[in-house]
Amino acid sequence: TTKTLRATVKPSNASNKAVTWTTSDPAVATVNSKGQVKPVAPGRCTITAACEDFPHIIASAQIEVRQPVTGITFPEKSITINVGDTAQVWWTVAPQNATDPSVTLSTNKEKVISVAPNGAIRGLTRGEAYLYATANDGSGVRGRLLVNVLQPVYGVHMKQDAYSVGVDESITVTAELEPSNASNTHMTWYVA
Numbered sequence: 367t368t369k370t371l372r373a374t375v376k377p378s379n380a381s382n383k384a385v386t387w388t389t390s391d392p393a394v395a396t397v398n399s400k401g402q403v404k405p406v407a408p409g410r411c412t413i414t415a416a417c418e419d420f421p422h423i424i425a426s427a428q429i430e431v432r433q434p435v436t437g438i439t440f441p442e443k444s445i446t447i448n449v450g451d452t453a454q455v456w457w458t459v460a461p462q463n464a465t466d467p468s469v470t471l472s473t474n475k476e477k478v479i480s481v482a483p484n485g486a487i488r489g490l491t492r493g494e495a496y497l498y499a500t501a502n503d504g505s506g507v508r509g510r511l512l513v514n515v516l517q518p519v520y521g522v523h524m525k526q527d528a529y530s531v532g533v534d535e536s537i538t539v540t541a542e543l544e545p546s547n548a549s550n551t552h553m554t555w556y557v558a
Contacts, residue, residue, distance in 0.1 A: 371401040373415035373425055385415040395429050405431040408465050432465040435501035438509030446514040447489045455485045457499045457509055466503040473497055479513050489515040492547055519548045 375383040387397045391411035396404050403413055410430050417423040437460040447453045459467040471481045475495035480488045487497060494514055501507040525540040541553060 367405065369403045369429075371397075371403060371413060371415070371427055373401065375417065382417075382419045384418040386418055386421070388414050388416070390414070394431050403429060407431065408433040408463055432503070433461060433463050434503055434505040435464045435467065435507045436460050436505075438469060438499045438501060438507055440497075440499075440509055440511040442511070444512035444514060446516060447487070448516050448518045449489045449492060452486055452488045455487060455497065455511060457485070457511075459501070464503070466501075468502045469499040470502055471497065471499055473513075478515055487513060489513075491515065492517040517548050522553065 371387075373385045375385065385401075387399060387401050389395055389397045389403075389411055390413075391409065392406070394405070394407055394409035394411040395413070396406060397413050398404075401413075401415065408431050410428065412426050413429055414424050414426040439458050439460070441456065441458075445453060445455065457469065459469065471483060471485065473479050473481050473487075473495050475493065478489075478491055478493040478495035479497065480490060481497060492515055494512060497511040497513055499509045499511075522541050525542055529537055529539060531537045541555075
């Protein structure tokens with residue numbers, strides 16, 4: 367982006383109102399003869415307007431060039447954790463020389479996962495939720511990670527404690543998983 371500075375010469379009826387523009391650090395920002403400032407790299411510099419007739423009469427402005435965040439990415443598109451487990455997630459902010467690389471973490475489903483500022487997430491209930499990392503520099507850049515939370519099986523029990531079956535007869539035995547909302551409902555049956 368560019369910014370045009372304006373210098374007002376006093377008195378208003380001065381014969382020559384022309385000024386000369388200079389920069390203290392052209393590696394940070396340059397300025398043309400019309401006062402248009404063009405950023406070059408993050409940093410600070412001083413832009414000065416000097417009267418053409420009396421160069422010792424000057425006005426100056428402090429310029430800060432900021433590098434906004436252009437991208438936030440997670441190493442993976444999605445991760446899977448169990449209810450009650452905690453996982454640490456990491457992210458990368460681009461470019462590396464961003465002035466403010468800090469982010470704020472949030473989620474679209476606070477009942478599914480909890481999020482700590484350092485990137486530690488905890489599975490609360492079975493479901494899917496997005497983890498968002500939003501740049502704090504006002505650029506509006508945001509990265510996201512899909513978190514799948516699974517409910518592990520804690521146990522299994524028979525619907526009845528005892529069954530009776532005659533010779534050459536068959537029955538259907540029913541087992542129930544604990545908890546009832548377990549993500550994986552597959553069971554392997556065997557006779558002991």
